[in-house]
Amino acid sequence: MNDFDWAAMADLLEREGEAHGPYVEQALEQLRHLTPRRILDIGSGPGVAACRLAAAFPLAEVTAVDGAAELLARAAERAERLGVRLRTEAAEFPEGLAGLEPADLVWTGQVVHHVGDQQDALDRLAGLLEPGGVLAVVEGGLPARWLPRDIGFGRPGLQDRLAAATAERFSRMRAELPGSVAVVEDWAGMLRTAGLTEVRSKTFLVDHPAPLAPDVRQSVRQMLQRQRTVLGELDADDLATIDRLLDPADPAGIDRRPDVFLLTAKTVHFGRRPAG
Numbered sequence: 504m505n506d507f508d509w510a511a512m513a514d515l516l517e518r519e520g521e522a523h524g525p526y527v528e529q530a531l532e533q534l535r536h537l538t539p540r541r542i543l544d545i546g547s548g549p550g551v552a553a554c555r556l557a558a559a560f561p562l563a564e565v566t567a568v569d570g571a572a573e574l575l576a577r578a579a580e581r582a583e584r585l586g587v588r589l590r591t592e593a594a595e596f597p598e599g600l601a602g603l604e605p606a607d608l609v610w611t612g613q614v615v616h617h618v619g620d621q622q623d624a625l626d627r628l629a630g631l632l633e634p635g636g637v638l639a640v641v642e643g644g645l646p647a648r649w650l651p652r653d654i655g656f657g658r659p660g661l662q663d664r665l666a667a668a669t670a671e672r673f674s675r676m677r678a679e680l681p682g683s684v685a686v687v688e689d690w691a692g693m694l695r696t697a698g699l700t701e702v703r704s705k706t707f708l709v710d711h712p713a714p715l716a717p718d719v720r721q722s723v724r725q726m727l728q729r730q731r732t733v734l735g736e737l738d739a740d741d742l743a744t745i746d747r748l749l750d751p752a753d754p755a756g757i758d759r760r761p762d763v764f765l766l767t768a769k770t771v772h773f774g775r776r777p778a779g
């Protein structure tokens with residue numbers, strides 16, 4: 504695994520997964536016609552999508568797979584709390600994928616970009632499918648937005664600069680991954696290269712208008728807090744603006760201002776393993 508401390512991000516991942524729930528629900532609508540017996544959620548994290556899969560396909564055996572034992576423990580707790588059946592299995596990607604039982608539906612959300620050789624990862628994921636099985640890969644979409652362009656202090660356009668710094672950090676992260684391979688990130692083309700057919704990409708909106716419910720607002724706070732910690736590119740003025748936004752006592756801060764929203768879009772790439 505790379506240098507992300509995934510276990511320490513458990514809260515953020517779980518809350519973000521909940522805030523982004525609307526896209527998973529819409530994507531699952533696209534899969535309602537399936538009757539999978541076995542489902543894998545590869546890189547499940549704390550199991551938010553895995554539990555939705557388990558609820559949508561109650562007759563299926565759903566397994567959350569991840570490299571972080573702490574996150575799998577959270578996924579199991581979450582499943583118990585929600586009353587859905589979920590198995591967990593620890594595996595490191597990509598090597599550990601070989602040890603998994605094949606499945607009729609393989610879901611993987613925002614994980615492939617954390618593996619050095621993304622085409623190889625997709626080949627291995629496609630290799631986990633039973634004949635006729637479906638792979639759903641969440642990659643791409645649009646960066647989240649949550650602030651107006653002008654927030655009344657600091658230089659307008661903070662959100663764009665956060666997005667630019669995040670994109671820079673992302674490129675650095677990819678270049679530093681073990682076995683990193685540069686590839687044209689044509690996800691549909693990569694699924695076809697992995698031998699899948701009926702490939703299509705569909706983008707789903709996550710739209711939480713202001714005023715935000717407290718849990719979604721908390722997710723925005725955690726995102727901004729993380730960006731404050733990991734983004735080295737921001738200048739002193741922007742850092743001061745972010746510190747003011749993160750001040751719980753400030754009426755113009757993220758916790759109290761009325762105009763915070765959450766808008767993002769997630770693209771899911773679907774492909775099917777030929778039946779015969």
Ligand SMILES: C[S@@+](CC[C@H](N)C(=O)[O-])C[C@H]1O[C@@H](n2cnc3c(N)ncnc32)[C@H](O)[C@@H]1O
Pocket residue numbers: 504505509516520545546547548549552569570571574594595596597611612613614617618
């Ligand atoms: C960005 S999170 C995505 C969590 C969830 N799928 C979602 O969409 O919110 C990436 C997940 O992949 C797992 N992961 C990343 N790289 C991994 C690797 N090389 N081996 C095993 N797990 C890995 C992390 O532990 C984390 O739970």
